Amino acid sequence: MSEPTATQDLVQGVPEPSAAAPASSGKPRSLWHDTWDILKHRKIFWISFVLLIVFLVMAAFPSLFTSKNPEYATLARSMEPPSSDAWFGFDLQGRDVFARTIYGARTSIIVGVLATVGTVLLGGVVGVIAAYRGRWLDSLLSRIGEIFLGVPYVLGAIIILGSVAPVQANPGKTLIMTVVIIVLAVLGWPVLARIARSAVIQAKHQDYVQAARALGAGPFRIIFKHLLPNSLAPILVYATITIGSYIGAEATLSLLGIGLRTPVISWGIAIADHTRYIRTGAHAMLFPAAFLSLCVLTFVMLGEAVRDALDPKLR
Numbered sequence: 001m002s003e004p005t006a007t008q009d010l011v012q013g014v015p016e017p018s019a020a021a022p023a024s025s026g027k028p029r030s031l032w033h034d035t036w037d038i039l040k041h042r043k044i045f046w047i048s049f050v051l052l053i054v055f056l057v058m059a060a061f062p063s064l065f066t067s068k069n070p071e072y073a074t075l076a077r078s079m080e081p082p083s084s085d086a087w088f089g090f091d092l093q094g095r096d097v098f099a100r101t102i103y104g105a106r107t108s109i110i111v112g113v114l115a116t117v118g119t120v121l122l123g124g125v126v127g128v129i130a131a132y133r134g135r136w137l138d139s140l141l142s143r144i145g146e147i148f149l150g151v152p153y154v155l156g157a158i159i160i161l162g163s164v165a166p167v168q169a170n171p172g173k174t175l176i177m178t179v180v181i182i183v184l185a186v187l188g189w190p191v192l193a194r195i196a197r198s199a200v201i202q203a204k205h206q207d208y209v210q211a212a213r214a215l216g217a218g219p220f221r222i223i224f225k226h227l228l229p230n231s232l233a234p235i236l237v238y239a240t241i242t243i244g245s246y247i248g249a250e251a252t253l254s255l256l257g258i259g260l261r262t263p264v265i266s267w268g269i270a271i272a273d274h275t276r277y278i279r280t281g282a283h284a285m286l287f288p289a290a291f292l293s294l295c296v297l298t299f300v301m302l303g304e305a306v307r308d309a310l311d312p313k314l315r
Helices: 006-012 031-039 043-060 097-133 135-149 153-164 173-204 207-214 219-227 232-255 267-277 283-310
Strands: none
Touching: 031 283, 043 097, 043 283, 097 135, 097 173, 097 219, 097 232, 097 267, 097 283, 135 173, 153 173, 153 232, 173 219, 173 232, 207 219, 232 267, 232 283, 267 283
């Protein structure tokens, strides 16, 4: 027998709402109450949660961590090593690496979160419609998703970004970020659509859905009142891990010279600008790379903790 796929694991690992254990008071407990009871006793959850709060505060309020201007450059201090005056040293342009690393968190996290939101909305809508309507529409949407899955992720991003956002153009910060976010979401939605489709198919055959349909509930009420709430668990797990993946993808595209670029400040740009100076000024690249890796690891650990809490086989 073949091994189950990751999508099947996410969907099959979520218990049915009726399987929630009753509390000591006799009242039924929801899946999310049971999940929280498990999560609050897991060290990996609290470690990732604390790190996530630190990164979010860093992105929202960078001035709490540094008072220096990340765009202020002094060429005379180009590639100076870390010191008491500049904890992470100075980059090639003579800018404070610590300040740029702190401010870079905002851009990288915004790109990861918004690209994930776009993926969830696009993939979720397609997956729910395909599962609920079924038949020819399900086959059509599934084939379209397979076409996107057949395109290598980085190659697809290179083609799209190279066409709509050529390097010789000089767009503003918002436009640069918007294009990258859209490209990440467009290339990443098929996997989420499969997860949503499988979860909705599993939920729509349950008794409570059949009862709602027999009582005359319309499609929108069935989808938003019954199917979506009971299909959110695998989507939530995948979305949490995807944020970290998109942050890493943004850095990869920036390293290739087709993602974010100046005047945007991000970890990926900091790495891309100093890869050629690894021998003479490794600090300008290693500190942003360390923050990038830790942030990606944070979202992956958080997603893994939530997945384990939702998996009845691991309870």
